[in-house]
Amino acid sequence: MHLERDPADAAFREEVRAFLRDALPPDMAQRNLRGFHPTKADMQAWTRILHARGWSAPHWPVEHGGTGWSPLRRHLFEEECFAAGAPPTCTAAFSLVAPVLQRFGTPEQQQRHLPAILRGDTFWGQGFSEPNAGSDLASLRTRALRDGEHYVVDGQKTWTTEGHYADWLFCLVRTDTTVAPQRGISFLLIDARSPGITIRPIISIDGAHSLNEVFFDGVRVPVENRVGDEGQGWTCAKFLLENERAFSAEVPRNKRMLARLKALAAAQGLAADPVFATRIAEIEVELAALEWLTLRALSEHGSDAAGAWPAGSLLHVLGSELQQKTGALLVEALGERGVIHYDASDADHAAGITADFLYRRAVTIYGGSNEIQRNLIARHLLGP
Template sequence: MNLKPTPAQAAFREEVRAFIRDRLPADIRAHLRRGHHPRPQDVVRWQRILHERGWAAPHWPQAYGGAGLGAAERLILLDEIQRAPAPVPLGFNISLLGTVLLRYGTEAQKRFFLPRLAQLDLWFCQGFSEPGSGSDLASLRTRAVRQGEHYIVDGQKIWTSSAHVADWIFALVRTEQSAKKQDGISFLLIDMKSPGVTVRPIVSIDGEHHLNEVFFDAVQVPVTNLIGEEGRGWDCAKYLLVAERTTVASVGTCWERLGYARELAETTVQAGRRLLDDPRLAAELAQLDAEVRALELTNWRFQLDPDIAQHNPAYASVLKLKGTELVQELSALVGRLAGLAGLEHRASAGADALHPLAAAVPRYLFYRATSIYGGSSEVQKDILAKTLMG
């Protein structure tokens, strides 16, 4: 398989770089370059700029607000957004729910939700994980009982990213008991403003509020908000999880963080010499460079060869597992290079008033969670073992 970019692909990369250079607000880029998470208003602002060009949902058909780009162009676009760095279009909206709606949604659901997802008029979060379930997603206990034209939803979700800013949630709920626990699960869209929905914050180890508990107490959900068939929500979930695991490889983010680490090593002087002059650090940077290149090539193979994606879904687990390991190694390296500045107290000032390296250690701590979300590393290893054993 030829992985060398074609002239058209190279030209498209230059087009994307020029667009980002001209349109990405400088304050957003500076905020992310220092290692901070994008603020909600930054995500909305940048996604709407991308949407003007049709690039907020590049893989969607043009009829629904996308660009209809091919796999190679989508990879290039995502790579350049992450390298900039700029906020990636909200994955819950675009890569996950949007992808599911295109395959399983009714025409009415597509017409109503897809434009709002692309424009970020509606911010969705993902309601999959539950207390006590761990990585066994199919053991969920949140129930939805149909009463006339509504479902009555009761239960709890946990580790729900951005639920405190979200307008809606897409959730897996149990609509019937079955001998096989994957059966009887349904995929519902729930308005977060519905009576009976309660959100409680979870502050994670990095000191930030990304996560939440979400409680449903007799929440009424219209039957028209069911995606796909009742009791067949596991089909939607599997389709969504493959999309999630391929996007969390985060090749562009790895390149951006590696470049940032190299920049720190070149500009930080201790005892009269640059950190980069230490041969051990130079060797570590070279090894990480080689590993990111290998991840990038693996990602290209998976995305551009439909036979691989169709016949060997474990490839997605390779991307998820190795992408997780690399982003953790790179965040640890940046944390080491930041030294004491990375430990600056964060509660005393706004993010942009802190030392430029103050986000280094909190970002390292945040990335410990990549071993869990999108399917834990242990689950990915189980998938790979089963594939290798035949």
């Protein structure tokens, strides 16, 4: 599908491709195309390469270091990066905490953190979920008690993606237990190396370590690290979660998975099988529809039309379920190699496909489970 009707957009795509050919180290691309979790070293090195070109945060406002590209160009850029095998930048930093700092942070907080994120100097982890507070996030119990010019934080966060890479954690903490749950929550920036923090790995179904539990035991956090007023954490969190859901159909990832499926089907002699070919075609049609829906949402972003349909939740549901469908077909295409016990250090691409299939069971859970997204869609369409 060719999206760029304007020749200038086609030229832009070529410019991005040329940049990727020159700047993306082939070994880095190979590692990322296999399907395992990106390493911190690769993410950091790639962020620095992008930063040198002024491209590390295309979606940020220009005054904070964004590129000023149109939504279509941002989409084309992301698509080309994914297709070439570029690792991601730190999502928790660039896409979650940075927009919150830009909207609610003080000039000092912005100055301290945004340039460091932009350069790839600091990695962040998202400390929202707790053992008994996931979908029902407002029931979180990690306490932050005021002690002079500090908060003292005690409690536990869980499922913290890349928490073991993080220099900083942004956390929702309870600062008041006497008011309605949402009104007693504050948003704190916590140095991940503070005394009293313990980070333990959670090994996921793919055998990998990307998730963590984070324990806080009397951790002292300066009051100046609170974003927004005390009790305003829920407002920051809602803004962040809406950003997280928005445009999360992951079309570039879905495209890369489809390309891999086609290549594998051809190699396994399945492309000529009419039943298998029909299933690939179904995925391709769903993906084309998803891409147009994403572009519609991107083009409406910030306009009055944006609130007319539940774009973020719809895209999240469709994009995540398509990843799972494509992943299942990839494993099927591997035949008996898809069920063998795999070793993540094995260079065979079957290992990456199986590991990715297993990890992608989580895409319908994180960022708000698909059941919750369907509730939001229903509420939007049917009313509260």
